[in-house]
Amino acid sequence: MVLTSIRNPVIKRFRKLQQAKVRHQQGQLLLEGTHLLEEACRAGLGFDVLCYSLDWQDNHSGLLSRAIAQSQRSELVSDAVLAAIATTVNPDGVVAIAPYQLSSAVAWDEHFANTPFLGVAVDALQDPGNLGTIIRTATAVEVDMLVLSRNSVDPTQPKVLRASAGQWFHLAMRNSEHLPTTMAQLRQYFRAVPLQVIATSPNTHLSYWDIDYCQPSLILVGNEGAGVSDEVLASA
Structure with a gap:
């Protein structure tokens, strides 16, 4: 029928x-x-x-x-x-x-203790295609966690899912009401080897290849026009 x-x-x-x-x-x-x-x-x-x-x-x-x-x-x-x-x-x-369920809690996974943690946090990202691309790329390089600021594009948008090429379902994602607070919570899990927070910026002398990713790392990606906010940068 x-x-x-x-x-x-x-x-x-x-x-x-x-x-x-x-x-x-x-x-x-x-x-x-x-x-x-x-x-x-x-x-x-x-x-x-x-x-x-x-x-x-x-x-x-x-x-x-x-x-x-x-x-x-x-x-x-x-x-x-x-x-x-x-x-x-x-x-x-x-x-x-x-x-679906996107939690705001930063849950600890035991395998983080045995492998170099790699996370990505997005701050006020607005374009659904860009978020989908980040999800797709993060999954390809086996990122452990993607953190989304509350003022970023809605991750449940159909355009985001399509741009992720289906990788949306294979990546651990968390919402963040306040990104600096979430970053501080993550840092508490890494005491023996501190978590390094890497902010992307057009005004820097370091390139992607200059960073040592063998230690726990969180990469910050900012708004398409304004970049990472000053408040979040201050927490990096």
Whole structure:
């Protein structure tokens, strides 16, 4: 049976999740596209609802079987319904709702004590594509933690997830109400070998290659125009 009405309560859930406020209140993500779904499945993410078109079903039977097995509910929908619930101009045929949780607590992981810790903190970053790129790059180099200041771009934006190429699901992320406080909390975990905080800046004599990353390190990335704020710089 194909779901064809955009007035269906399930479809209304998808459309509401296009609003950041609703995503945060409900703790749910809006996932769009084959690659994002595939990465979410690989990460073992469960889906509250999965919607897909007939063409997508015919072309991705294996992935569909895995996704349905991880879904509480799945619906075959018309192309018109899919277009109504997607945020992209040309959706590729699949959209899902998944739960998420971003904590503000800086949790200690025992493996940090055995390997050089590498973290990244973003301060007032505004562009969703830039955040997605940072997530993708951080995952590639096995960053342990990404810390997001409260005035940075919303990490649950569909554009952020797409720009991350699905790596969003493979990186530990934390929200920070006050970045200097979060940095101080992190420093408490590293006493034998102190945590070095490295602020990116256009006005410095040091390059990326001059830093010793064999000791615990936290890299600060600032706003696209203003850079790292003075308050955060003072804590570096």
